[in-house]
Amino acid sequence: MAGPLAIYGLMAEFDEPSLLVAATHRAYQEGYRRMDAYSPFRIEELHEALGVHHSRLPLIVLIGGLCGCLGGYLLPYWVSVAYPINVGGRPFHSWPAFIPVTFECTILVASLSAVLGMLALNGLPMPYHPVFNLPRFALASRNRFFLCIEAQDPRFDLDGTRRFLETLGAREVSSVAD
Amino acid sequence: MTSNDRHHSERSTEDPLQAIAGTARPPVIAPGHTFGTVTDKISSIVLTRKTSLGWYAGFGFAFLLTLLLLVAVTKLVVEGIGIWGNNVPIGWAFEITNFVWWIGIGHAGTLISAILLLLKQTWRTSINRFAEAMTLFAVACAGLFPAIHTGRPWLDYWLLPYPNTMGLWPQFRSPIMWDVFAVSTYGTVSLLFWFVGLIPDLATLRDRSQSRTGRVLYGMLAMGWRGSAVHWHRYETAYLLLAGLATPLVVSVHTVVSFDFAIAILPGWHTPIFPPYFVAGAIYSGFAMVLTLAIPIRAIYGLEDFITARHLQNMAKVMLVTGLIVGYGYLIEAFMAWYSADRFEGFVPLNRMTGPYAPYYWALLFCNLVVPQALWLRRIRLNTIALFVIAIIVNIGMWLERFIIVVTSLHRDFLPSAWGRYAPTIWDWSTFAGTIGLFLALLFLFLRFLPMISIFEMRTILPEAKIDEDLRVI
Structure with a gap:
């Protein structure tokens, strides 16, 4: 990592979908908002845990x-x-x-x-995204579950957030280069 | 693994009565699989570097038939449709038979992917991807026939409504125009549905591919999909909406195809039973084709864990039901011909049963009505070889049905002086065989380069995908 500015966020890796959902809930309760969860399949509870409820898509389709x-x-x-x-x-x-x-x-x-x-x-097609800088993120399309708290979150603090993520049962917490 | 087994045993005893009787339904996925094994098993078929000799042999054969199609179409463009057996009064023959047959086959794909999704039938998950691919390729083959049947295929773009210096506009009161809109919409929506379903799996292939070419190509197609929860939410919304839109669409397409006949005044075509009877027939032939393809594919690629006896049995049941609906259609058709007290209508079934095309009519009844009754027996539904043979027979029967509808109605209409006969030429057969080749060649390419089973949807039906709500409060 070149320095604190070059960090996109902290990525926690989980083995099970339930752990990811629980961790996302905790992070939301903790006050984190600029974050995203990544999973190899759709988990219904996950976007709710992130505080996302509505999508404008049905309206677009109706129009x-x-x-x-x-x-x-x-x-x-x-x-x-x-x-x-x-x-x-x-x-x-x-x-x-x-x-x-x-x-x-x-x-x-x-x-x-x-x-x-x-x-x-969804902003697709998107040729580049920082999460792919993490080599282990390739498993997000196989069998691992990730939670990324982004550095732009006002509550983000490299050491504090890392410690917080480590308490959530993560297998590994790594920083993601921007 | 222990928690897996526990979940699984809970699942398989969902019907205790059946379990006691020793006839528990086979599971939709064999026990012992995890997110990793499902991903690896399905993606390895695509990502393996070695292409089997069998694939080359199969693709080579299909490609040769595709070349035959090119020859037949070239000959047609150079010489005109006189090379076919079509004549006056039989202006519609093989090409319309084949068109209806192919487009009907496509309907099972949409039914499996859209209607069974909305009905929350989890067993659809391991067969929807290749059934959708089958739809797409079948629609491609179907679309070709009316396009070359116009006689001047290079002017087919006149069918599209666009401002031009000739002041020429299509006739929107004609079912043929409705067909243009229905089939092109169907093709487009099937492609969208299939591609949207592929995006997360393309991302898996991008992340797992060992070769640079693979990473770049799958990466471009995956468009940067990263499995974000917010994306998944919109993705699922889009997918469900597409399924909801595709459901009335699939019913409308074969209805519009049946209008091509039903709007005409010809005895044997002019009947209101056609739309529902065509839709049932389409699903019938489509499921027969899915079984025809699924049985060898699961054996060759060792996918018995994912395409289980449950899938084959369920498809056999759908075939049995739709086959009975089709049989009801035949019955009502004959009954209405008699009940109408119209001489010309009454002549149609008699001519079909005893006229020059009688052997085809009886063969059609044998293939579509008699043989599938074997599916009432559980023993037959669980026997893959018997199922495969029945599926092939139904495919043939449904082709014969369309041939009978198209040709026997045309060859003897109101005036005996205008009666005629039709016999296919070598070019009719070549074009038909060629589209089978095109269909198979596209299918072989699909099996080699894209995951034939939806990997991400398979992950969701694993027991370990269930969210443990108690963990929310750690």
């Missing part, structure tokens, strides 16, 4: 779906009414025939908003 629905109806409407072709006197605005396209466009735009919205909110 996307409504746009798709509107666009999917207006397109056949506009094509059939603005460029009228009279086939046996049938109505130009023959709305039942426009429903399948409206439906498919709703699903298409809502699905695209779900995926692109999720990636955008």
Whole structure:
């Protein structure tokens, strides 16, 4: 480590998901906010332990779906009414025939908003992130569970936070270079 | 490990009555696995440097068939669809049969990944990834047929609504246009669903790959996924929403495909039973294809721990149920033809049973209705060889069903003077065989380069993934 400024945070490594959830709860109670927990699969209790409850994603998907629905109806409407072709006197605005396209466009735009919205909110693709500087972090995608308290947290103190993390049953606490 | 075993024994005795009777349901994952072993077992199939000779042989065979597809399509582009057996009145034949067959196969993938996810069926976890891949490849094969059937495939982009100097717009009142939207949406959403499901596993491959190329390629595809709890939360939300969106979509796609027929006035096509009967048939053929693929794959790659007898048995049951729905469809079709008192409608089933294509009709009933009844027996459902054979027979039966629907309705319509016959040419067969090759070649590439079972979802169904709430207050 080059110096205290070059530290991204302190990373505690756990063997079991329950330990990570418990440790995250404790860290939150202790007043730490700038932190993140990493696990090889989704743990329902974990984001709650971090104090994250709501996601804007459903709203994004709803708006996307409504746009798709509107666009999917207006397109056949506009094509059939603005460029009228009279086939046996049938109505130009023959709305039942426009429903399948409206439906498919709703699903298409809502699905695209779900995926692109999720990636955008998560800040992905992200070519570089400091947590990967820790070689053992490769196990976060296999069988280990990590809690990282970031140096930007107001309560962060290299020695104090390290001591605190060591009391939580961590297998190892290491500092992460920025 | 001891705590694992304890958890596991609790799990397997969830139904004490069955356990006493000695017929406890097989588990969804064999006992003794941990996060590490699941990860290593599945990722090692991809990350091993040595490619087996069997893979080369299988891929080589599939690739040769893909080349046959290229030859057949090239010949078609150069000479036109006259090289096929299509004629007047049978303008739709092999290519539409194959289109409906392939797109139906795809439906099982979405059903497994989306509907069973929403129904919280944990057994879907070890089969959803390759069922989704199967969907994607089947939709690719399906989409090819209507595209080349237009006769001038280089003008297919006219199907898309875009402003152009010709002032040309698609006819949105036509089911063919609905098909364009349904199939392209289905392909796109299936791809999104599959790719989103792959992201955490791509991160695992990135972290475990020994080679630089592997790290770079999987790393780019994983997009910097690091398993953050906040990310997982949004990820799960997105995945569930996608599943919720894909569920009505999958039902709509085969409904729209059935509209291609049902909106027409042709006897044998113009019937309201088509949408539900097509959707059931799609799921039926799709599960047959999943079994056809899963049984050899689990044997070759030694995945019996993950794709257990439970999975095969459940899929056999879905096949049995959807097969009965399809049988009900056949019955109602014949009944309505008689009940309508319409001469032309009444002629259709008679012509199917006794006309020139009668052997195919009876073969279809044998494959789709008679043979699958063996699945009532538990002994058959647990016998992988018998299951494999039945699945293949159902695949053939469902292909015959589409052939019967498309060709027998067209070949004898209202006026006997307009009647005709259809026989496939070598190019019809080559194109069909070629798409089977394309499908298999893509599947072989998928098995070699991507994890065929969702690793992160397998971790969640392990007993050790359960959170011990007592630890909250240490």
